[in-house]
Amino acid sequence: MDFSLTQEQIDIQDMVRKFARKEIAPLAAEVDRESRFPSETFAKMGELGLLGVMVPEEYGGVGQTVLTCCLMAEEISWACASTALSYLDHAVLCAHNLACNGSDEQKRKYLPDLASGAKLGAIAMTEPGAGSDVLSMTTSAVRQGDEYVLNGSKTFITNAPVADVFLVYARTSKDAGPRGLSQFIIDRGTPGFTIGEPLKKMGGRGSPTAEIFFRDCRVPAANLVKGENEALGILLGGLDVERAVGGALGVGMTQAALDKSIEYAKQRQQFGQPIIMFEMVAEKIANMSMELEAARLLTYKAAVLCDQGVRCSAEASHAKLFASEACMRATSEAVQILGGYGYMQEYEVERMMRDAKLGTIGGGTSEIQRLIIAREVVKRTM
Template sequence: MDFRLSEEQLEIQDMVRKFARNEIAPLAAEIDRESRFPAETFRKMGELGLLGLLIPEEYGGVGQGVLTFCVAMEEIAWACASTSLSYLAHSVLCAHNLACNGSDAQKRKYLPDLASGKKLGAIAMTEPGAGSDVLSITTFAERSGGEYVINGSKTFITNAPVADTFLVYVRTDKQAGPGGISQFIVERGFPGFSVGQPFHKMGMRGSPTAELFFDDCRVPAENLVRGENRALGILLGGLDVERTVGAAMAVGGGRAAFDRARSYAMERQQFGQPIAMFEMIIEKLANMSMEIEAARLLAYKAATLCDQGVRCSAEASHAKLFGSEMAVRAASDAVQILGGYGYMQEYEVERILRDVRMGTIGGGTSEIQRLIIAKEILGRN
């Protein structure tokens, strides 16, 4: 088994690393402080082809796979978690989802603008009464001539305040349970569609989140993806990719915390020597390094299975669960290593801790990941 990245992947990694450190990292504290979406960064990412990394070349993208995207995601998350979260919502949850499931006409209409960054994307799944139990959504769409009329609401939608194109999961058959779910492409500006005010959050403040409202929202019938009551497979497959890429995002956040803690421990002098010489400090750093490496390997395995078209619900949950909890441990230990300085806003590790905490909630909580893993291993046996 060859664990080395390809030459093309290494080139993309190097390009993204330089861009992230020169263009993304310098804005991280500012966009957190101001709760501001970095539109200027996304314009540059579009120019570099990063927004279309997973979009086929025939639709204006670069045509790379999930593993390559994870390599890029780690570098962006190292520089700024907020930017990486909005990148995930745009490029994976919206663009990649549409590239995998949309018709040729839908892809030709929407993907080029998503790849270039002319339009930003989001996905709308969670509802006030349907979070972990996402299949219990009640937002409903009913056919009316050449349109569908949607009523209901969504909440905790990443990129909602800035997105132009939304993939929205709704119910089209109230009697069919999970089998009665459909997906629609909804554009900002459709009649009856509105976006709430941004939420004020603990972390990920540079990635805006808001509610969506559908009040007799009229959507053209051609914006139905795959057909009525055919979105369950889209939803579940999309979650596997989301969790895999989310694991790579956690690796970037954990690595950011580790790098700050290691540098500080080597420079900070107490009792006549660097604090890195004390066993309790170096133990923390050793554990952080080990867990980051393990989390990356779990993410890469799940990503490779995604690229091979192999069902990987357990592997995606392994990666997401371990990676997200690793990042919280790493960031918390980084705050501890920096001591009083780690608790100050002038230092980055307190922001990293606030940001990575979201990883154990979004995309399926840690508790849900454990339930998925349990069901998978029992089913396989």
């Protein structure tokens, strides 16, 4: 078993790390404070090829692997969790999803702009009444001639206030349950499609979230992805990659919490010595480091399996679940190590702790990840 990265991956990791520390990290506190989407950062990420990380070169992307995407996401997340969240939704849940499932015509029309950052992407599955039980969604799409007419609403949609291209799941067959869903590409500005005000959130405040509404919204049949009632396959086919990269977001934030903790514990003096010398503080650092390593290994393993074309729901859920819960523990311990200063906005770890919470909710809650893992490992014994 070889744990080393290729020279190309090391070079990309180095490039993104430098970019994230120079361009993204300095804005992290501001975008959180002002609930402001860092559009200038996304323009620069587009120029560097980060936004089309898994989009094939023929459609304007850089055609990299899931593992390389995880390395990038980790660096972005280290610098700013909000930016990383919007990045995940744009580059993976929208652009990569379309690269995997779109027709050649759809890919030619949308992917070059998504890869360059000329357009921003979003994905819309969750509804007010269908969260964990997302396959029970009720937003409907009815075919009328060369068009589909959509009615319904979606909620908690990342990037909605700023996105141009939305991948929207809707019900095309009332009686077929999970097999009655289809995916559509919907452009901002389509008549009958409206976007709500940005929602006010605990964390991830630089990544705007909103409800979206469809009222007799007419979409050309050419915007149907794959075929009618084929969205279940699209949805299930993308989950492993999405959860592996979701794990990478937790890894990046955990690394940031650990780095801040060590830096502070080395210089903060109490009882005449740096607090790192106290064993109870050192123990927290050791635990954070151990969990970080485990989260990273689980994430890279899931990513490599995805790159090998192996279905890996249990491994991808291991990565997402463990990394997001380790991240929650690490950011909370970072606040503890910084004491009263950790509780103050100026010292950043309070923001990290607020940002970390989303990892255990978005993209399938921790409880749902446990259900998936249990189901999968039991199935493997049959």
